[in-house]
Each structure stands twice: as C-alpha cells, then as structure tokens.
Amino acid sequence: LPRGVNAADGGRAVPSGVRLSRPAEAGPWRVEIHVVARGHVRTLDVARDVVRAVEVRLAGLLPGQEAPKVTVTVTGLV
Numbered sequence: 001l002p003r004g005v006n007a008a009d010g011g012r013a014v015p016s017g018v019r020l021s022r023p024a025e026a027g028p029w030r031v032e033i034h035v036v037a038r039g040h041v042r043t044l045d046v047a048r049d050v051v052r053a054v055e056v057r058l059a060g061l062l063p064g065q066e067a068p069k070v071t072v073t074v075t076g077l078v
Helices: 043-060
Strands: 003-004 014-015 018-021 030-037 068-076
Touching: 030 043, 043 068
Parallel strands: 030 068
Antiparallel strands: 003 014, 018 030
16 A cells, blocks of 8 residues: 655655555444465465454454454465
8 A cells, every 4th residue: 555655765656565545534434454364374364363453453453443344465475
C-alpha cells in the first residue's frame, strides 16, 4: 500500500505493510495488511492467523467498539 512520496527515496512511493483507516467517525476501523509468507506454509493459513491476531489485539486496545474490518493480502513467498 503506497505511503507518501519521500525525497530520501528518490521521490518514489514506498510500499507499506499496514494501513489503518476509519471512513466514518462512528464506524469500524479498517485494517489492510500486506505480508510476505514463508514458502513452506499455506498462504490461507497465514492470512487467517494474521487476521485473528490483529482482531484480538485491537479488541484489547479498543474495548467496547465495533470490531474492525481486517483484510490480509499475501504479497509474496520467501
């Protein structure tokens, strides 16, 4: 996910791993995560594990608020 352009990197947009947004003040947070997974694990398992971990962490940080919408994209394998 692109971040702002930075002169230090030659004016190119730098990919970022996590983007948080909240389209409406009263609505749920949106969390978009791009990850690179290990080649010996199933990408679906990685994505599900990341979603669960983020949901649990945010539930602890934002108690009493509507659950965030978490999406995970596996962008590569190593």
